[in-house]
Amino acid sequence: MALRATNTGNSAEPEVMMEINTTPLIDVMLVLLVMLIITIPIQLHSVNLEMPVGAPPASLAKPDKVQIDIDAKSVVYWQGLPVSALELDEKMKAIAPLAPQPEVHIRPNKDAQYAVFANVLSSSKRLGLNKIAVIGAEQFAQ
Structure with missing residues (x-):
């Protein structure tokens, strides 16, 4: 004004x-x-899409689960059987190229050495395993 x-x-x-x-x-x-x-x-400007109606079909093939345990003495177990580092690498190489890649569940003990756990984790990533889960991580949160 x-x-x-x-x-x-x-x-x-x-x-x-x-x-x-x-x-x-x-x-x-x-x-x-x-x-x-x-x-x-x-x-x-718009793009008209014809979206499918209804629920997506359920996946019939569920991926296998591979359980890797590390006990308190830092011994690595593959599906309940103790394995060495070389055997672990060979088993991971065998499952890496499978079409539905299996889920790898790593379950470390609270008293296990971190270096052993880190070695298992890095080996799985290096060999091309993408579906990795750490089971029992809540025991470390205190």
Whole structure:
């Protein structure tokens, strides 16, 4: 808003005339109008997709589970049988190329050496096993 004070010379007080400066308002309205004109064509473009109706079919083939345990003495077990590091690598190499890749569940003991667990985990990733889960991790949160 603008305030213009003019002195007519006859009176001691200046004459107050209030006018609204409409230039900034018009500028803001023009900017909003341009933004609206630019964004309307973007909103009108759509891609119509025919989505399937209903629930997806259930997967009949469930992946196998491979259980790797590490006991308190840092001995590694494959499905309940103790294995060495070389045997573990050979078994992981055998299951890596399978079509539905089996889930590898690693269950370390709280008292096992971290180096053994890290070796099992890094071997599984290095050999291409992607479905890895650490079971019983809540025992470490204290």
